[in-house]
Amino acid sequence: xxxxxxxxxxxxxxxxxxxxxxxxxxxxxxxxxxxxxxxxxxxxxxxxxxxxxxxxxxxxxxxxxxxxxxxxxxxxxxxxxxxxxxxxxxxxxxxxxxxxxxxxxxxxxxxxxxxxxxxxxxxxxxxxxxxxxxxxxxxxxxxxxxxxxxxxxxxxxxxxxxxxxxxxxxxxxxxxxxxxxxxxxxxxxxxxxxxxxxxxxxxxxxxxxxxxxxxxxxxxxxxxxxxxxxxxxxxxxxxxxxxxxxxxxxxxxxx
Numbered sequence: 273x274x275x276x277x278x279x280x281x282x283x284x285x286x287x288x289x290x291x292x293x294x295x296x297x298x299x300x301x302x303x304x305x306x307x308x309x310x311x312x313x314x315x316x317x318x319x320x321x322x323x324x325x326x327x328x329x330x331x332x333x334x335x336x337x338x339x340x341x342x343x344x345x346x347x348x349x350x351x352x353x354x355x356x357x358x359x360x361x362x363x364x365x366x367x368x369x370x371x372x373x374x375x376x377x378x379x380x381x382x383x384x385x386x387x388x389x390x391x392x393x394x395x396x397x398x399x400x401x402x403x404x405x406x407x408x409x410x411x412x413x414x415x416x417x418x419x420x421x422x423x424x425x426x427x428x429x430x431x432x433x434x435x436x437x438x439x440x441x442x443x444x445x446x447x448x449x450x451x452x453x454x455x456x457x458x459x460x461x462x463x464x465x466x467x468x469x470x471x472x473x474x475x476x477x478x479x480x481x482x483x484x485x486x487x488x489x490x491x492x493x494x495x496x497x498x499x500x501x502x503x504x505x506x507x508x509x510x511x512x513x514x515x516x517x518x519x520x521x522x523x524x525x526x527x
Contacts, residue, residue, distance in 0.1 A: 281514055286333050286340075295323035297330045297481045306497045318486075318500055319493055328503050331481035335470070336511060338397040339462040345401025346458050350408030351444070351451075357413050358439050370413070373406035381406075382465055383474075392476045400465040404458050411454045412447070419446035453522035460515035467508050483508050 294314065301321035309316045315324040353370065356362040373381070382403035389395040416439070444451070469475055470484025478485050483504040490500025 286336050289329040290333050293326040293329055295326040297322060297326040298479055299323075306493060308497075309499070315499055315503060316497060318490065318497070324499060324503060327481035327486060328483075328507065331483050331486055331504065332507060334393065334480065335463065335466055335483040335508070338393055338400075338466045338475075339459060339511075341394075341397040342401035342404065342462040342466065343455065343459045345398065346404030346408045346462070347451075347455050349402065349405035350410075350412045353405065353409035354412040354416055355439055357409075358416070358443075370406055370409055374410060378403040378407060378461070379465055379468065382469065386469060386474050391474065393480075396466060396469055396475050400462055400469065403465065404461060408454060408458055412451060415447035415450040416443045419443045449522055453519045456515050456519035456522060460512040460519075463508060463511050463515065 299322060301317065304313070304317050304321035305319055307313055307317040307321075313323050313325065315328065318324055318327070353366060357366045357370075382400045385402055386396060386399035389399065419442075466475070467482075467484035467487070470482045471488045473488070475482055475484060478489075486504040487501060487508075490497070490504070493500055
């Protein structure tokens with residue numbers, strides 16, 4: 273499975289699949305609760321009579337969209353932290369702060385940040401994104417330090433190139449395979465964190481379709497309608513697997 277195909281799958285869920293929605297995902301049809309799959313409702317309905325297929329494809333855009341935004345925050349923050357670490361004036365305090373942040377589980381940090389902010393889809397993405405900054409910063413800092421031993425980096429320093437110029441135009445391009453590979457892993461983490469916090473009711477409005485919310489709402493009907501749990505749970509597992517496959521693809525590029 274190639275990297276291009278994996279990226280296509282992700283954007284397919286985010287941009288194309290919502291167009292295939294057959295019903296209003298929040299419309300509750302009285303008398304149609306917990307219906308099995310049919311020509312009218314492809315995957316059946318939930319406990320309120322809402323179409324499961326429509327909620328699944330619309331919820332995918334919400335879940336994966338939040339994960340992409342959170343990954344961007346984690347990667348951007350981690351690279352900024354790594355850039356500060358290049359300065360001899362900030363190296364020690366940056367290292368101490370990074371070690372302190374890594375002492376706490378990322379999900380715990382996300383929970384703390386989320387409780388301090390108003391409940392919404394954006395604040396959830398911000399919370400899990402900030403929780404991913406420290407792990408990405410550690411990997412980015414180590415990758416940049418390893419890249420700094422390359423001969424062309426030493427040559428750039430010898431001709432008087434500045435610290436930030438070396439970081440942006442020499443160190444980052446050299447460390448790209450490692451940075452992108454771990455970025456894909458971070459994306460998988462963000463999907464799990466987003467679903468977990470949404471499952472706990474911390475993803476904003478529970479009326480909006482979301483894979484984590486769907487898991488929470490469907491767990492009470494597992495015997496009557498197992499698709500209410502299997503469908504969103506399966507999509508979360510598939511998305512994380514695709515993210516890890518993308519990371520493996522980048523690691524093979526590095527080799």
